[in-house]
Amino acid sequence: MASRLKKKCCTLYEAALEVVTSRYSFYKHDLEMLPDSVLFDVIYEVYEKGGIQPLREAFSRVDIVARLLKITDKRFCLIRSFQGALTSMFWEEVPRGTEEAVLQSQFLVEFGGGVPNSLAKGYENLCADLEDTQVQVDRLVETGLRLGGFLSDAGWFAESERILLACQEIFKWARKEGRIWLQILECCQKLLHVQSSYCHFEEADVTYNASVTTVVGLQGDFVTANLAVLYKEFSALHFNRSEYSLAHYWAVESLRAITTELPPCVIIEVFRQASKACVVKREFKRAALLAREVLCLANEVFDVNDPRYADALMDYGFFLINHDRVRQSVSIYELALDIRLAMFGPMNLHVAIAHEDLAYALYVYEYSSGRFIRAREHADKALFIMEKLLPRNHLLLASVRRVKALILEEIALDNMVHDAGTHILLQNAEELHKSALDLALRTFGERNVQTAKHFGNLGRLYQSMSRFQEAEAMHLKAIAIKENLLGSTDYEVGLSIGHLASLYNYHMKKYRKAEELYHRSLDISLKLFGESYSGLEYDYRGLIHVYHKLGDIEKVAQYTYVLNNWKIQRQLSLIQEDDPLDSVGSPLPIADVAALFFEDDLD
Template identity: 55%
Template sequence: NTENLLTELDCLQRLLFAQANFCQFRDADTTYRAIVMLIDLVGADNIPKSLLANLYLQISVLFFARSEYDQSYHWSIRALTNVAQETIPDKVVIDVLLQAANSCVVKRHFKKANLLITMALTKTRNIYGRQHQKYADALLDYGFYLLNVDAITSSVEVYMEALEIEIDIFGSMNLLVAVAHEDLAYALYVREYSSGKFATARNHVESSINIMKKLVPTNHLMLASAKRVKALILEEVALDSIMLHANNDHHELLQQSEVLHKSALELSLEAFGEINVQTAKHYGNLGRLYQSMNKFEDAEKMHQRAIKIKTDLLGPFDYEVGLSLGHLASLYNYHMKKHIDAEALYLKSIQISLRLFGNSYSGLEYDYRGLCHVYESLENTDKYLEYSRILDTWRILRQENDDGNKSVFVELREDTTMEEVTKKFFDMCSEPSNEVISTNTT
């Protein structure tokens, strides 16, 4: 009867939650298909909205974990349509808001993500207080949002707060604490990319790995993710060592980094296959590493493979595509002397960055500096002077636009209802919008 089927659906959504969060994707796919079949059998109109929202939520989480972002966004929006009523439990509402916000971030719908994460933080803080696991969850997702809109310093601060809360609640030996260490390590790595001060980032990622080694199998994707972050950090430490002529440790560091990256790639291929964003990221990481190891042809192949996969999956104007274009441009520019090819790639990467983030985006510095080097090598003085001026203007904009400004929330009253938020969200969906988060003062 219907009551039994509803109980089965509730059990299945709980099972899917566990499977997706622990990266058991084959089993999760079976559970997902069973859920969809039962929803069709019972009829969505006959399922309580709180349960239906939870079902759609867990399906979105599964696709997000598999880097299938179109599907994740689709299911998170379906979940959002079912939580406008005030009778829906607060935990369900908050979880749906957070997942929908994450889905918007990876789709680069930053203004919509801002609206949802603001409401989630407000509700979580008011209902649970600032020392609750649910608030830490919300902070981790907010840190993810901030990192993606280039508010890097604010992101680090938010991740630190989340980590402190989770350690207070769970102690140091906990999987959620390990994930928070990894998230913070990556944000610190991004923040210190130009300074070379990676000691704190390295400490956090090693804490993450040490915890995970005791709690998950050695071939687990969660451990592979943390090792990927460590590999990125080790590579930068090695490059700094080369620049400073400090010692010969850089050879060993680069070899360690290669082992970590290859291991992560193999696990990604096993879990997701070749045509997946995570797999493409691993190819890109290997491309950068091989460039550092002076294996330029290998680096070129890795970057080209990453660009192809990302473009096919995400389209030609996605942030991930721009990132890989910039990396291949750097290889051509500084090592393979293919300056004309490098110029075209830099210009495409700049176009993507300006379109998504505006003209004070931190990543533009590397492309502008790269173009200056291209035009200097080509002895094109006019273009060299043009991009030198653009780079100077960018530096001024970075100084004027304090990182903290990018965390400005959508204005929401304390008594704003979910009905108002969902209406605002779907109004935004129907509007032609420029998704750039810009803090320009000029």
């Protein structure tokens, strides 16, 4: 008897929760009677107990999810249980010996994918049946904004877009008064975020124009609080389309629109996007200021398991890898991936993107060592997930195919055990690069930085395949596009120039042309990164080879000395690198960050 009393003490509420969840099928028809907070606890407890089928039924209902979303302080518990319902399996129905990843993907496509679709369809039906009463309009708009934002956060962009478009339709005939204008602007902002993230750029243009029209039609301070977020989305749209000057312009405008009344999470979002826009414009001092401030704020505002903290880490990793701190970027991407996996499970678009970014960071980090096993594993996972979750020719596949192709090419070159295996790897890489180029051409045409990168990648691959004339044509095309869009001294131009120099130097014996290109590449790299930049090694070694072939012994000695000095500088810079999270301290006042950003000496 005493042992029974010691078994487990709990509150009356916990005991009632245990009874309801243990007999959920009996009580599920009474869910409407429960208060929102109690309903949330019941659903989450069912998730904790592994009740997948009941969760799928509950999460397919707009009315249930709309009520759960009202519990704002548990939003990410809701995402975790929602994703858990989508990616778990009925193991008793699974054939033995089948790999878990394959099972999860099959389940997600055949079963789980129907839940977000049911939510989108359910909301569209509610909008179609809407009666013209202000109470119904307000309720349905509020539900649409919450539900669309939730599915976006969870990585279900297509379904989120459908819901937000249906919500937007309501505004066309709703009475334009009071807070309806703020809701219109909020809907545009959320929809623009989804369409930009999901690469629906034509649809995003329509939303962009609707946003501008709405802002122009409003006066005074009525929409001031929304402008920073809206401009941030403008910047993100141009960033995702590789229109870097416009991305930078709108990022700066979003910073100008920041006010101290904005929530910290909004300020973090603005700083994140502005930091990325500064990175691609090679304004590294400004990018560093914002990236570190994002981490300081995120460390204070978010829990370490919050996916928004992972988002901050991902952007910091982007800054690090572009600022030649590759080793540090790897550790940051690994941490971000762990957080996203814990929140979203293995079959999720946010997780796939984290795998892809980590794969590329590992590829760059291990470039000189030839150890690409981990890089390939993460690239394979990213591609597997995206091919299961995305339409066949979706633009997001271009980037991950590019990363996998780069890795396969290096594996082929570093492990030339027999010609047949090398040939197959290079052939696979070519297929992936061509597929990525085709997707970019369909979306952007030739005159785009992403398209140029794919031309350049094919150039490098054809060099590896001893197809030198084709390689030269690809490199020249990449350089021409990049120079036209970015100018002759941009980092991307320097990268392509260095690749063409390598082709001329080691394969086509055009040594004077190679010499000229190496010096151009060096000038760009030294100006942007300084004397310890990792990429300088390839140019210095290339020049030594050029001058050796030209018989210029003095130049060979000169650049051998320069290369040895670079090795010392590089080693010192690596020793001085600290843990990227050790420097996280207290955030600066927002006004101080803005003032520092606009200082001239940060140019």
